[in-house]
Amino acid sequence: MIIKQAHNRERDIEELNTLLALPYIDSDTKDKISREIRNIQSGMKGEKEAAYHMNFQWTESKNWMVIHDLRLEYNGHVAQIDHLLLNRFMEIYVCESKRFGEGIAINEHGEFSAFYKGKSYGIPSPIEQNNHHIKLLQRLFDSDNIELPIRLGVKMKPKLISLILIANSARISRPKNEKRIEGLDRIIKNEQIVKRINRDIDNENIFSMVRSVSKIISPETLQSFAESLAALHKPLEMNWRARFGINEPIEPTPVKAEHVDPVQPQDEIQPQADVQDNAPNAAPTRLFCASCKKTVSSKVAHFCWSNKARFQGRVYCYNCQRSIKKPAD
Known part of the structure; x- marks a missing residue:
């Protein structure tokens, strides 16, 4: 038996x-x-x-x-x-x-x-x-x-x-x-x-x-x-990240620059479109987990985006990824 x-x-x-x-x-x-x-x-x-x-x-x-x-x-x-x-x-x-x-x-x-x-x-x-x-x-x-x-x-x-x-x-x-x-x-x-x-x-x-x-x-x-x-069986739950010493990379928290209105001559005010063109120089958007709101790195975000079928286009930190099963083949 x-x-x-x-x-x-x-x-x-x-x-x-x-x-x-x-x-x-x-x-x-x-x-x-x-x-x-x-x-x-x-x-x-x-x-x-x-x-x-x-x-x-x-x-x-x-x-x-x-x-x-x-x-x-x-x-x-x-x-x-x-x-x-x-x-x-x-x-x-x-x-x-x-x-x-x-x-x-x-x-x-x-x-x-x-x-x-x-x-x-x-x-x-x-x-x-x-x-x-x-x-x-x-x-x-x-x-x-x-x-x-x-x-x-x-x-x-x-x-x-x-x-x-x-x-x-x-x-x-x-x-x-x-x-x-x-x-x-x-x-x-x-x-x-x-x-x-x-x-x-x-x-x-x-x-x-x-x-x-x-x-x-x-x-x-x-x-x-x-x-x-x-009944005396004690299953072992492995922490594989700790086993291999893997930590999520820590990226510096972006500091929002203080906005200062440019001083321009009254007759040379630039159009709004030019101000929008400078948008890439602004502080980058913070990436965070859709579940626990923890800040994640851009690499983790790209990993989630590249697995759209599993994560439905959302971004999750590593710990929350574990709770989301892979889609059936």
């Missing part, structure tokens, strides 16, 4: 594309924004592929609960967990989803590298990253922040199991001493997740099986526990 779907990141991508279109940001900032967009899109593809295999297998199941995209905060620490798989034996598979277009490589020291255009570059260990998530979950379950199932008067703490999920199209280069590196066998491709879980079950010894059976809970209790865990 699916308890929680993944968060839709399209709004973030739309906001980043809006920042990318600003005429006053430098090329370095544009490169950083473009890279962030690519990272979000790549992450979405990886998580979507993993979610497809999970949803296909367990959507109709009452013995397994699936939680996608869970962000937890506890005692000042944060864990952004891609997927959780919960079963009636109080086992929770904590899944970290990674999408590396050209694959990953692990050396004999357990150090990870990814590839871009054929060249390798070092990356943080996804094993350690997932261990961080598991540790936070353990602390959460040790606290009173979530109600655990109780059997015979004893709280039943879940068993947490790590899985690192890699895109099906990516290659995984493992070292020869793979068995000596802890956690390396938990790195699999998305399409292998069901086989990996079945193998875990087959590898349990008789004592583990007895212990698992003694912890079994009803489907209703499992669903209630999963829903309580999903």
Whole structure:
């Protein structure tokens, strides 16, 4: 059963594309924004592929609960967990989803590298990253922040199991001493997740099986526990302007010149048309937001005017632009 779907990141991508279109940001900032967009899109593809295999297998199941995209905060620490798989034996598979277009490589020291255009570059260990998530979950379950199932008067703490999920199209280069590196066998491709879980079950010894059976809970209790865990989700609202240090350019406030009537000979008074011709030398008109009346720059105004279909010919400051949706294609 699916308890929680993944968060839709399209709004973030739309906001980043809006920042990318600003005429006053430098090329370095544009490169950083473009890279962030690519990272979000790549992450979405990886998580979507993993979610497809999970949803296909367990959507109709009452013995397994699936939680996608869970962000937890506890005692000042944060864990952004891609997927959780919960079963009636109080086992929770904590899944970290990674999408590396050209694959990953692990050396004999357990150090990870990814590839871009054929060249390798070092990356943080996804094993350690997932261990961080598991540790936070353990602390959460040790606290009173979530109600655990109780059997015979004893709280039943879940068993947490790590899985690192890699895109099906990516290659995984493992070292020869793979068995000596802890956690390396938990790195699999998305399409292998069901086989990996079945193998875990087959590898349990008789004592583990007895212990698992003694912890079994009803489907209703499992669903209630999963829903309580999903309710702890704390969505992150990104301030992308602050992230990239983007501020609207400040232009000097025009000072209205004091009007002085020219002194002219009575017989040489110039016609009114000539006075109007001098209008370009007068103080420029103040540009302001049609919604909040905040002063905006000419560049922001031109951006709004060039997007007439969206802003209906009006001028809005950046903050107010965010509340106006793009017209449907």
